[in-house]
Amino acid sequence: MSNFVVNPYRFAVAGFVCQEFTGDNFGLGGAGGTNSKVGVRVLNGNSAIGKTVTKIRFYMGKIYGSPSGTVTLYVYNDGVDQSVGGSSINAATELTDEFQLITFTLSHTIAEDDDIVIQGGTVNDSNQVSLSTNTTNSDSSNIAIKYTGSWVTQSVNVYWCYQ
Numbered sequence: 776m777s778n779f780v781v782n783p784y785r786f787a788v789a790g791f792v793c794q795e796f797t798g799d800n801f802g803l804g805g806a807g808g809t810n811s812k813v814g815v816r817v818l819n820g821n822s823a824i825g826k827t828v829t830k831i832r833f834y835m836g837k838i839y840g841s842p843s844g845t846v847t848l849y850v851y852n853d854g855v856d857q858s859v860g861g862s863s864i865n866a867a868t869e870l871t872d873e874f875q876l877i878t879f880t881l882s883h884t885i886a887e888d889d890d891i892v893i894q895g896g897t898v899n900d901s902n903q904v905s906l907s908t909n910t911t912n913s914d915s916s917n918i919a920i921k922y923t924g925s926w927v928t929q930s931v932n933v934y935w936c937y938q
């Protein structure tokens with residue numbers, strides 16, 4: 776199946792709906808090593824709300840250094856773990872030094888204010904698992920989120936897909 780435009784920011788790719796934002800990145804292990812969770816917060820009006828998803832993709836890579844260990848997908852809402860069977864990857868063997876779509880599996884019905892994040896691995900400021908973002912917050916239906924002892928939003932959007 777070829778790509779086709781759904782709207783200016785959402786694309787369907789072989790059954791996935793992607794919200795594509797590139798141009799910058801932030802990482803698990805970044806901010807002096809204090810980013811212990813990074814991902815996307817689903818906001819009001821996002822097309823994923825109400826959908827039961829079985830796969831989530833992030834455009835990610837090991838852009839800084841050599842992160843290692845197990846990185847797992849989680850979903851939180853208001854700080855409460857909503858995950859059901861979020862899968863994991865090995866950061867050292869499944870990521871490259873270029874961004875690529877990495878697929879995680881789970882079973883979850885997306886709700887407003889869900890934080891869909893990756894966490895874990897052996898990461899620090901010099902060895903980050905990076906997610907692709909854009910440099911501005913151009914879509915008000917999602918925003919980058921990180922956890923550094925508390926949840927903090929970033930004024931950028933994250934490249935992510937769901938199916």
